[in-house]
Amino acid sequence: MHSPEVLATKYKEQGRRITPQRKLLFTLMHNNESHPTAEGLFEEASKRMPGISLRTVYQTLEELSEMGEIQLMHCDGGAVRFDPNVDEHHHAVCAETGELFDVYVDNIDSLRAQLPDGFEVQNVSIVFHGRVAKSAPRTARSARITTKSPARQQTVRAKSAKRTPRRASRGSNT
Amino acid sequence: MHSPEVLATKYKEQGRRITPQRKLLFTLMHNNESHPTAEGLFEEASKRMPGISLRTVYQTLEELSEMGEIQLMHCDGGAVRFDPNVDEHHHAVCAETGELFDVYVDNIDSLRAQLPDGFEVQNVSIVFHGRVAKSAPRTARSARITTKSPARQQTVRAKSAKRTPRRASRGSNT
């Protein structure tokens, strides 16, 4: 998504107003690679602006989405996660931490798929499920992987192409 | 998933009981290609067994999932959809009707992805978003496409897949 400043301009051009709430949310989302949920973003925002309403967060995220500034991502059935990266990209989800990473795929066009007759593909979304190998080096737990950093180009090959035992229901991580 | 008969055996072997509700749900799910939601399956079941509880449907689907007999699919953020096809496969969603089709992809391993460092892929899920071309011939609106029919092998290419360089800088970032 655009910088808070550019967004402000774009907003005004559309007759929308710049409020403290919006300014804060723009800032919190800009370059945010954590793929926060509305609730998560609300918590962050509340730190800096106690009293801000969750309703406002939902509303702002919705308008940013309508303006094409952020992307929505329904990943595991839980809450929607928002992504300020609107380039054509995909995702990797760590089954352990639930962390979500942006992934760029070079050759989607080469996929050979048996699509239903007459199906016209408009876009493809790929999700890599797996886990981040915790190589001992640093605190491991808090080792932050930035997608912009040494993202290795690799050819995909699942550990075991077998069925993964599916958890029955959603998010019960307690 | 297995046939209702085989399932019955498998259930008994595990000390589970065969009830009329389960028998019905087994039958309704077997070879079901509609990817129903719990609610949808409940409605179908209700026709044949008025009074069956939605709770029972949820419960049965959950146990079938735990037994590896069906797969869960979180697609658009709405209700979970269930799939008796547990082979390694993917999906195509019609943006118009919401219909969901099974899709087999041959060469997932050849995808070149820039995954986060140390990320171990366990499995990949691909969703093709698009629409079923309604070839004018019949009522068009009600033309039904079945997945079992001549699924064409095709190389994927979105209608307007412009390749965006990573982090394209639109305007003055920052």
Add this chain to the structure above:
DNA sequence: ATGCTTATTTGCAAATAATGCGAACTACAT
């Protein structure tokens, strides 16, 4: 068949996620 044991079914409350709506508030042009 009859009874028993305990797996199942069911209804209802409750949790989670997100949206509708209207009253109060405020950005910002004049």
Add this chain to the structure above:
DNA sequence: ATGTAGTTCGCATTATTTGCAAATAAGCAT
């Protein structure tokens, strides 16, 4: 400073799904 229309916010409500406990009923032993 003032007015107006865009915003924020709280509360009610919808949609899914799960937790719980009482009522029910498979399936085994007799």
